[in-house]
Amino acid sequence: MGVLRAGLCPGLTQDMVQLLRSRGIKTVVDLVSADLEEVAQKCGLSYKALVALRRVLLAQFSAFPFNGADLYEELKTSTAILSTGIGSLDKLLDAGLYTGEVTEIVGGPGSGKTQVCLCVSAHVAHGLQQNVLYIDSNGGFTASRILQLLQARTPDEEEQAGALQRIQVVRAFDIFQMLDMIQDLRGTVAQQVTNHMTRDRDTGKLKPALGRSWSFVPSTRFLLDVTKGTGASDSQRMVCLMKSPRLPTGFQEMVDLGTWGTSEQSPQLQGDHT
Amino acid sequence: MCSDFQRAESGTELLARLEGRSSLKDIEPYLFADEDSPVHGAILEFHGPEGTGKTEMLYHLTARCILPKSEGGLEVEVLFIDTDYHFDMLRLVTVLEHRLSQSSEEVIKHCLGRLSLVYCSSSTQLLLTLYSLETMFCSRPSLCLLILDSLSAFYWIDRVNGGESVNLQESVLKKCSQLLEKLVNEYRLVLFATTQSIMQRTANSAEGPSCASNRPSDAELDYRPYLCKAWQQAVKHRIFFFKHDDSNTSNQFSLVSRHLKSNNLRKHFFIIRESGVEFC
Numbered sequence: 001m002g003v004l005r006a007g008l009c010p011g012l013t014q015d016m017v018q019l020l021r022s023r024g025i026k027t028v029v030d031l032v033s034a035d036l037e038e039v040a041q042k043c044g045l046s047y048k049a050l051v052a053l054r055r056v057l058l059a060q061f062s063a064f065p066f067n068g069a070d071l072y073e074e075l076k077t078s079t080a081i082l083s084t085g086i087g088s089l090d091k092l093l094d095a096g097l098y099t100g101e102v103t104e105i106v107g108g109p110g111s112g113k114t115q116v117c118l119c120v121s122a123h124v125a126h127g128l129q130q131n132v133l134y135i136d137s138n139g140g141f142t143a144s145r146i147l148q149l150l151q152a153r154t155p156d157e158e159e160q161a162g163a164l165q166r167i168q169v170v171r172a173f174d175i176f177q178m179l180d181m182i183q184d185l186r187g188t189v190a191q192q193v194t195n196h197m198t199r200d201r202d203t204g205k206l207k208p209a210l211g212r213s214w215s216f217v218p219s220t221r222f223l224l225d226v227t228k229g230t231g232a233s234d235s236q237r238m239v240c241l242m243k244s245p246r247l248p249t250g251f252q253e254m255v256d257l258g259t260w261g262t263s264e265q266s267p268q269l270q271g272d273h274t
Numbered sequence: 275m276c277s278d279f280q281r282a283e284s285g286t287e288l289l290a291r292l293e294g295r296s297s298l299k300d301i302e303p304y305l306f307a308d309e310d311s312p313v314h315g316a317i318l319e320f321h322g323p324e325g326t327g328k329t330e331m332l333y334h335l336t337a338r339c340i341l342p343k344s345e346g347g348l349e350v351e352v353l354f355i356d357t358d359y360h361f362d363m364l365r366l367v368t369v370l371e372h373r374l375s376q377s378s379e380e381v382i383k384h385c386l387g388r389l390s391l392v393y394c395s396s397s398t399q400l401l402l403t404l405y406s407l408e409t410m411f412c413s414r415p416s417l418c419l420l421i422l423d424s425l426s427a428f429y430w431i432d433r434v435n436g437g438e439s440v441n442l443q444e445s446v447l448k449k450c451s452q453l454l455e456k457l458v459n460e461y462r463l464v465l466f467a468t469t470q471s472i473m474q475r476t477a478n479s480a481e482g483p484s485c486a487s488n489r490p491s492d493a494e495l496d497y498r499p500y501l502c503k504a505w506q507q508a509v510k511h512r513i514f515f516f517k518h519d520d521s522n523t524s525n526q527f528s529l530v531s532r533h534l535k536s537n538n539l540r541k542h543f544f545i546i547r548e549s550g551v552e553f554c
Contacts, residue, residue: 002398029398032405033449062403065353065410068340068363068389072382075363100359212472213430216324219360243325245362248525248546 002027009056011049019043028057082130082190085123088253089116092222092241097190101245102217105194106208107224112237113194114140116224120192122149126163133189134169135181141169193218208242219245301338301348301419301464304542304553305513305531314462317455317508319425321497322515323471327527327546329360331515332421334551335466337369339419340388342381345374351388351417353407357400357427361391372549388416397428397446404453411461420458422467425450426501429472444502451505473498510534 003026006014023042025031031039032054040047083096090096097103097120105113118141121132134141146167150160172178198209208215215221221243241251305318320328336354341347354361370385371377392407394400411417428447436443458465497514499506511533518526528543543554 029401029446029449032402033453058402058406061399062406063392063394063399065390065392065407068386068391069383071391072363072367072386079364212323212470216358216424216470216472219362245329245360246365246368249325 002029004028004031009053009060011053011056016045016049016053019045028061032057080190082124082128084116084120085127086116086119086255088255089222089239092239092247092251092253093220094244094247097192098219099190101219102191102193104208104218104221104243105192105224106197106221106242107194108197108206108226111224111226113224117192117194118145119149121167122146122153122163125166126150126153126159130166132167133181134167135178136169136171137173137178139171141171143169218243302335304540304544305529306511306533306540314464315459316510317458317465317467318511318513319509320466320468320513320515321471323517326515326517327529327544327551328468328515329362329423330546330551331529332423332466332468333366333369335419336366336389336421337373337550340385341370341373342385347385348418349388349416350419351390351414352419352421353390353392353410353417354421354423355392355394355400355403356423357394358424359393360423368548369550372547390417397432397450400428401446401450401453404450404457408457411457411463418463420454420463420465422454422465424468424470425505426469426472429500444504448502448504451502451508455508469501471497473500 004012004017004020006012006017008028020026020031020039020043023039025034025039031050036047036050036054039045040050078099080099081096082099083090084093093103105116107113117134121134124130125132143164146164147160150163154160170181172181195214196209197206199205200207208221220241223240223242225238225240236254236256239253239255241247241249243249320331322328332354336352337347339348339350339352341349343349367382367386370382374381390410392403394403425447432446433443436445454465454467457463511531513529513531516528516530518528525546526543527546528541531540531542532538544551545554546552
């Protein structure tokens, strides 16, 4: 969008483009914001034609307003909440991952971010019977681990195979490959991303990486922290809600990485599997 | 004038433009630092780091506007321009449900009928959309409130596209600011625009914005204006948002409202419940 050229919209001929360009009007924005009377005089074009052209360009390139009631109707049918398969995590996320939103997992190395992704993928593919697109940019995805997780959920090999088929894995090691992948996605999805931790330059405190500009993008963010102290086993993690559009932040839950492979402890979720 | 079309305004349009728009004085008195300042033609900027309640405040204001008068609302129309796809319709519906004495799907849909939503994905699209929305403002006198969440969403993309020249980088946003000012003044609207704190002050300033300090001047410690001058000049009130980190599960927030001409400062505390923003 931008530069005026012949055929950009109905009524815009090459001659018009040349005449406009000779008077400094090169882009759509230039034309739309110009005083059309002045332009008509200077370029020798018909005022009526310019007005019509402006109207067509605006109709073609500006965004169309939606009515709130209509949008609500549409969202009621198309929004879904995907349970993560981990009871305590679902509590933190107010039932699960919402479609149309980005949820960010933050944690230091070895905190279990990839484990969470694998576990959620297995649950969504097998428990919820939905498709998963797994974009791997750091080589953390191993098919054998997914198979392990699925084997712990069901002994039926056909079910396992069915779930594996619903998971599509793409390896993207630079930002352009990743953007390419995301551009081809259609339909409503719930997105889950992982992020590393870094230290704040001034205070030395740990904070999520990628800076402030990224921090505004996800709607929900939770932190995975390795729990220290006596009595805490190696596989336990503390999950803390850092940002949420619908729950107060600061809530914490304990999860155990070791039990993630097995069928959920919570009785509600077990009911879903039958 | 309504548009570039060389035609006379019809009688109804003239009346709509002059008589017009109902007063939004009661929309939220806590946001205005200067009680005497006129509400028509006001541009207010919400500024703050993420998670500080800016978008929640917008839902609060939207609900105040679209609820019927019988339920304590202003019964006016709202136009919400979303540039970063953060608008959560289900959250707004939750807020409405809690504020209605009898909430039913019918009533909710009736309220939502007063809300129009536009999604823009670039600053150029925002500018063109504002031009084409002019006819909407012209023909709908009950449309009083314009919300823009957020104005800074395209900041880095614009900088990349502008190359080396700062003027070029800022040119589209400058045009947007000027057009917004013109629309707000001509049609006597109120505009609430959010901007994100994406810039950091240098290490010289000791206190960060997250401390629950009582001195109003701390509000500006972390503030570094980065949007174009045209926008800085168009804003009448700047409202800084903070979150209090004292307790573990806190939902305490505060805002500092500053009237830019008179330099009046007001500080208010609020919490966020299921029903939305509640001032303390």
